[in-house]
Amino acid sequence: MFSPKRGAPDLPLRGSSGAQQPGGEGTWFPSSLAGLHRSSSGFPKSPGQQGPPPPAAGPLAGGEGRGGAGRPWPRPAPPRAGAGGPPGKMAEEEPRRRIPLVPENLLKKRKAYQAIKATQAKQALLNKRKHQKGKQIQFKRLEAFVRDSWRKHRDNVRLRRMELRPGETAAPQEHKLAFVVRIVDIKGVSKRVKRVIELLRLRKNFTGTFVKLNPLSLKMLRIVEPYVAWGHPNLKSVRELILKRGQAKIKRKRVPLTDNMLIEKHLGDCGIICLEDLIHEIYSTGKYFKKVTNFLWPFHLSVARHASRNKVGFLKEMGKPGCRGDAINKLIRQLN
Secondary structure (H helix, E strand, C coil): CCCCCCCCCCCCCCCCCCCCCCCCCCCCCCHHHCCCCECCCCCECCCCCCCCCCCCCCCCCCCCCCCCCCCCCCCCCCCCCCCCCCCCCCCCCCCCCCCCCCCHHHHHHHHHHHHHHHHHHHHHHHHHHHHHHCCCCCCCCHHHHHHHHHHHHHHHHHHHHHHHCCCCCCCCCCCCEEEEEECCCCCCCCHHHHHHHHHCCCCCCCEEEEEECCHHHHHHHHHCHHHEEEECCCHHHHHHHHHHHCEEEECCEEEECCCHHHHHHHHHHHCCCCHHHHHHHHHCCCCCHHHHHHHECCEECCCCCCCCECCCCCECCCCCCEEEECCHHHHHHHHC
């Protein structure tokens, strides 16, 4: 053993961080003996043997632990990604989302439905392009030409006879209001008849309007008499038509008459603020009759889908076209 020099300070060995070396407290060893340390068996190793590398400087270097003096603790394993628990503890796995199983026949139906929709969309696009190019040629049977020619010739003859032998054109004093319903198709008729139908706003079958009777309106009704049925409605029929099928025409759109505020907004300057005022104005054919009838949309009446017809083609339940008188109330209740 070597004894330290007198007056030499107690210096720690190189590579240690203040750990006590063998030899007692305050004992100093030269650098040639710094490599000697006890092995795991307790016997010292010679200086020629390869010893372990010096511990790295750090908080665990040279401390007393599981590996002895100067050995660092084993590094903890890094936590798994996404694990919120402490290291070493297995993180709780999130529950996996279960994909619902679909039967194979249902998948086949879905695939077929998608194919049908794609085909329909493609066909609709082709049809739209065809319509944009121009009017398509429509097939028309020879019988249709014969029927249209016969109707036009019949209208021309009838109108010529009306001019030669004019009938009664004076308006009746007891009745000032008439309700006109179109019950016959007007394909192939003369242009004059079509014009009168448009003036009466009867562009579709089974539509009706109120007309104020005067010499001019009576002449118009005679022109379209083979295609319309008209008569004199009573107050009950007028009220039922307006309450059930009354619709206003606002900016070329149909609006149901469900609120008196709508009537007051558009007809308030005429003194009409509610449905009762509107019904009274129509039945009495007052001063603002034309404005009120233009405010109302033509009445769309309902008819049985499979109604029986006679040999001529008229509906048996509606009867023949022309003037009905007071019998128009029965037709109104039938179609309303």
